[in-house]
Every structure is written in C-alpha cells, then in structure tokens.
Amino acid sequence: MDDLKILGEMRADAPTPDADRLGGVRRRVIRDGRRFALMPSMLIAAVAAVLVVAIALPMSRSTPEVPSTPPVRTVLLNSETVLEKAAKTVEKRSLAPEPRADQWVYTKSLDRQPSDGKTTVQEGWTRYDGKQTAGRDREGVFRISDVPPDPNDDDLSPQQYREKLLKLPTDPDKLLAHVQGDRHWIDYPKEEAQSGEDPDSRAYRILSLYLGQQAVMPPKLEAAIFRAMAKIPGVGIEQGVRDAAGRTGLGLFRPTKGEEGRRRYLILDPRTYRAMADQTIWLRDELINGEVAFRKGAVFADAELASGIVDKPGQVP
Template sequence: MDDLRSLREWRAEVPEPGHEWIISGRRRLLTRIRGRGRTLGRRLLVVGALGATAALAVATLRPQPPAPGPESTPSVVRLDSSVVLARAAEVAGKRRSAQVPLPTQWHYTKTLDKQPNSDTIETHEHWMRYDGMQAASFGEDGELVVGPEGDPRDPGDDDLTPQQYDAKLRELPTDPRKLLVKVTGDRHWIVGAREEGVPKRAEPANARAFRVIMLYLSRYGTMPPRLEAAMYRALALIPGVQIEQGVTDAAGRSGLGIWLESAIDRSARDYVILDPGTYRYLGQQRVWLRDEFPPGRSEPAFRKGAVWSTTLLSSVIVDRPGQRG
C-alpha cells in the first residue's frame, strides 16, 4: 500500500490541507506514476573541509529551548535562525563557481525514501540528459532503460529540466529582498494550478517564498555562489522560519532541519535538512505531531511520532547514462 497516495486521497476530502504536504505528496505521487525515481537534487558541488565544525557551531549557533506545547520535539535543539542563515550565506558565498554542463551530458542522482509505516528504505537511481530530452533508470529486471523524456512539457509543470532550472536561476537577483519578490511573484510556482482534485487557493506569500527557495537549494544545476548566499539571506527575512539541530534524513545523517511555522496545518512538521558544516542539502523529513485519522475511520493512518524521510546521496554530472561519476 502506498501511504503517500492514500494520504493524498484522504486530504482531498478535508478542507484546508497544509500546503507543505500537498507539495511533497504530489511530487512523490508523480514520481511513482512516471516510474523514474526522480525526486530531488540538481548538481551538488564538492565542498572541501571547513575546519573545526564543533568550534564553528559553538561560535555561530545559539541554542534555544523548544517552545512548550504539543508541537515541541525534545529530541532536537532549536537554534537562532538568523545566526545560522547568516553563517550559511557566508559559507555559500565562498564556494567556487561551477562550469555549466553541456546539453548532451547527463545529471545522475541517487536518493533514498523511507515511508512512515514501513522499515523498508527504497533506493532510486536516475539519469537525465541536461537538455531534458532523454532520461534513464533501472527497470524491474535490473536493466538500464533509456528513453525519451516526453517533451514538450506542460507549461505549468514544476518538473523542470536541468537547463530550465539554470535559466530560472540566472533570472534571480542577488539582493535578498528583490529575490523574495521575484520568487513570490513567479506564477510558475503557484500551488494547485494543475493538480486535479485539489482545491485551488491562495498560498501565503511567506509559504511560497520558503517553498521555492528551498526547492532551488535542493534542485539546482550550477548555482552561482553569490545567488546561493542571497537565498540564505532571503530565508532569514521570511517570518516563521525555524531551525533545529539533530534532524536526521533517511540515511541517518544528522543535520540542520529548517521548517516554516504554518497557521494552516499543525498536524505535522516538514523539515528541509542541511549539512551543519557545508549547508548543502541532505534530504527531507516529515514528523507527525499528532495522530492523523482518515475520514470515517477510527484507526489513525499515521500515529504521532511517525516519520517520512528522504535522502540525496549523490548528484553529479556524467557523460552517459549508467555512469555514476
């Protein structure tokens, strides 16, 4: 049974579902339907060691106790988001610029996915040609299957090719406030514009800005260092952004969990997890803060404390499908 598919169906019957869940559930559902295993990541750059991580954490991260109440997560430590994001911007701004891949090169990703009601961790490997014209993945028989990507794309589809992500990135300003205006007003990222069965509604500006920036940080091609730094500074301007230390991805790696307080959905918390030293994307985690019941049922579909998590293990540019870099 596909828990995410079932939850999406139940959510469609419930008024005012959380935007965070709709996006993550929709992305996983589309991935399953297309059978590609594409989920996360554009090219990640190799980052050198940054020195004494422990000393850096003491100097830049000021722990704060979690607020009392049913949404507290005592296993993690709340941090000062303004300090963390300022440090992330500083580190990102010092990265090396990367060369733009050739249209005929391929983007390889390897991801993990752990469903909330299962101990099984699924592994997905996927190759996409940089111009988006072909994709490849392993079939059930273990053979690599290379086929057309299925262009032309729906103009409202948020599943962009690597080149399309690069083009959008190059349109973004490096001034944090102007960047927020740009990503908030880009109609390409409007929630529910194409999703059949999901009611259309206005997404709060801070929620859209947070969602789009985190998507860029997790799925970029050749992110300019100054732009990446601006994205972290822009996140610091969004009301409700919180950061916790000790949030783990599907591979068990501990990182910084960034999440946005929601006035709509308080039944779960959705984290984007960053490496605490490099501030690179590691994965995602969703934690249920209370039991969630499907309509008309007495048994919860997800109990309080259930966790769904993902991991990006590899994201590199290669010369041909099947190559792992």
C-alpha cells in the first residue's frame, strides 16, 4: 500500500527521502508542508497547504499490522491555563539575530508512515534567502539545487517568512482578527466559498503554522499566538502525548468535523513550549472502500529532531 498516495487527502506533500524532498525543505522551514494543516474537512482533504491529490486506492484483503505508538497515559489539561503559562515563558526570550541571506537553515526530521510504521530520518538545508536547497539523494550523493523564482508559488523563503512575522500584531485580539481574514493562507482562494473553513478553524490553522517557526519567531509575537489560541473555541491540550521519536510533550489539538476517527496534534516541549512534532494518531480503524486502510493506534508523523542556522550546506549546528 502506498502511504503517500493514501495520505494525499490528508497531506499530499508527505515527504519522501530523495533530492526532490530535500529540495523542498524550504516548505518545511515555513512548516508544514505548504501550510501547517490543522484544517477543516475540505482543507484536510487538501491538506498541509495546496494538497489535493486524486487517488485510487488498491483493494486488499489484508492489512499489515502496524506497530502503534507505545501507549502513554495522557491527561486533558485546562488549555487556557497552559497557554497563558506558555505565553509568559516565551515572552521572556530574547529576539534571535537575523541570519545573513547567504546562511542556511538546517533541519533534521523523523517521518513515520501509518500503514506499516516505517520511519525515515531526513536532513536538509535551505538558504535563508530561499535561492538554494541542499541534501542527499537516494544514492546518498550530496546535491545543491537552485530554486528559480516562481511567480505562481506563494510559499515564502525563511527570510520572507521572518519579514511577515515581524509585521504581525502582538496584541492577541488584533492577531486573532488578522489571521481569521488573512487570505495568504487560503489554499485555494478561487474556491474559498466552497472551502467551508470557518474563521476559528482558519485562525487555529494559521497560528499552528506560526508556532512551527520558532527559529525566526519574535518572542512577543509567540506569546501573542498562545494567548490568541486560548480565545479559539474547542482548542484542547493533552499532557503526556508521545511523538514518533519517543518524546512526550503537550499535545495541542482542535477537533475537526468529519475527522473524528483521528486526532492531529501539534506537540510542544513541556518546558520550552517549542514545537516538536506534527502528528496524527488514528483513534479507531479507518475504512476506505470497505477495506481497513489504517489501524487504530497508527501514526503519521513529522518530528523535528534538530534545526539551526549554519554557514554552508552540509554543516550541522
């Protein structure tokens, strides 16, 4: 079973360990795959930003048993209390200096597929100005690739992303109002009327995306994001959620209509409140075309293992 095709309706840019994937590390730097897709049903069908893929699922009489994430007892916390504590913690950070245009953003991640539990570790580098990416292809050859300008691509380079973040309001109410109407993060503007994404869902999706940008995140804005999150109905936090790398953290989530059989978490470090992983856990068996596609306990994950700024591709922090 081809996990990437099956997950096309959830996250069509699920990573593959090759030069094309590493050439798209720029998309990871702006986190999530083009949009950090904690989205409503239409956008989860398009998910993680511009993510629609028409798929034809193979019929199968048997589904392999999937090693699920080892059970951990989670505790539902008071989200307002936790988010305010997070805001008070992060606003004490100092603003990180801006990298030079010719420096590189390094990322290392662990990706896990839900149908067989297979995990892969990815490393990639992207120039801060977005003009080049680097990584190893399937044969292990290290390659540096140019990224030509694309007027139809609304993704942002790390440099452009920082510029956007610095312009956002740091008052929680103003920030919430801004993201509820920010058309930049509408995946299909021409189909907005049919998307069905309400303002609260869009706000949660965009703020979750922003929380994946701590490498360039202004502390006052990060604090405002947590406080704005606390104002969105339905946001929950579970303590003790384990990511695909075996780490436990705070699982931030918001139930999505039509997706009750699985839960998508943004997992935060319980001490620093930095994002550790984007992870979906199946709460029950999921049937597609009458066949079990994903077992209860299956995990689809993108866990960040390391990141930082370096002077040239191939270096690690």
